Amino acid sequence: MTESIVARHASKEFTMRYHRTIKQITIAAMRRNKISDSFLAVDDVSFTIEQGESVGLMGLNGSGKSTLLKLINGVMKPDSGEVLTRGRIAGLIATGAGFHPQMTGRDNVYLNAAILGMSEAETDRKFDAIVEFADIGKFLDTPVGHYSSGMFSRLGFAVAVNTDSDIFLIDEVLAVGDRPFKKKCMARMQEIRDEGRTMLYVSHAANSVRKMCDRVLVLEKGVLGYDGPVDEGIRYLQYDDTDAEDVSSEDNQDNDDEELGADV
Numbered sequence: 001m002t003e004s005i006v007a008r009h010a011s012k013e014f015t016m017r018y019h020r021t022i023k024q025i026t027i028a029a030m031r032r033n034k035i036s037d038s039f040l041a042v043d044d045v046s047f048t049i050e051q052g053e054s055v056g057l058m059g060l061n062g063s064g065k066s067t068l069l070k071l072i073n074g075v076m077k078p079d080s081g082e083v084l085t086r087g088r089i090a091g092l093i094a095t096g097a098g099f100h101p102q103m104t105g106r107d108n109v110y111l112n113a114a115i116l117g118m119s120e121a122e123t124d125r126k127f128d129a130i131v132e133f134a135d136i137g138k139f140l141d142t143p144v145g146h147y148s149s150g151m152f153s154r155l156g157f158a159v160a161v162n163t164d165s166d167i168f169l170i171d172e173v174l175a176v177g178d179r180p181f182k183k184k185c186m187a188r189m190q191e192i193r194d195e196g197r198t199m200l201y202v203s204h205a206a207n208s209v210r211k212m213c214d215r216v217l218v219l220e221k222g223v224l225g226y227d228g229p230v231d232e233g234i235r236y237l238q239y240d241d242t243d244a245e246d247v248s249s250e251d252n253q254d255n256d257d258e259e260l261g262a263d264v
């Protein structure tokens, strides 16, 4: 087995500032009030993911999932410990990241693809597949600054899934996609998983994690609280499955009346 993602005692500290202006800070300091607080968004996290594993990353809001993804894809560096990865990383960890608002969708596909490490020739070859997947029609030639968050997500995901990579990271940006698009994304993610690529999938939707992943990591206030089989991880989180819409479940796919709650 080949190690794909290794975190060793990785920590990331953030500072929360309570005041914005110098005047506010001065007044707070004179009153001996706190000006800022530091906290560990990722706290001494260690795990190893082998190539080809499909792992769900779960946890409550603010538990550090996105921060951990950023440490993995190199957007952020850990303050202590290390996060090592093998091979090319693709995926979508923030809607609109890597897009220039004044450039058209078409130009942004090239920009975004370049950020993900694709050459112009590679992007040329994949361009039609990207456009077909995004399915945003004439908006392809308008500035992305005018896009809805769903359209951003469509284009970003279309580029990401068409990038050849060893590691695929996906944050719950799919939450802004409409139902048909979510289904298409889940189907594509299944293919990525079947291709033997490593997948790290952030989601609050227990059923889609169950369908997509072999293992779950649960973060609790930055600490890795659970690492193991999916069902136990979901029980550990005490998520109630009946609350979550699940586009990945065949039983649910035709139920259009179902609440489109917190999926993906």
Ligand SMILES: Nc1ncnc2c1ncn2[C@@H]1O[C@H](COP(=O)(O)OP(=O)(O)OP(=O)(O)O)[C@@H](O)[C@H]1O
Residues within 6 Å of the ligand: 014, 015, 016, 041, 059, 060, 061, 062, 063, 064, 065, 066, 067, 068
């Ligand atoms: N750049 C930053 N500066 C300061 N604090 C930050 C920064 N980015 C994230 N945080 C804080 O770090 C904590 C973890 O945030 P993170 O986005 O990683 O959580 P999450 O588990 O992905 O949450 P959610 O499920 O809501 O997306 C939160 O308290 C957040 O406010």
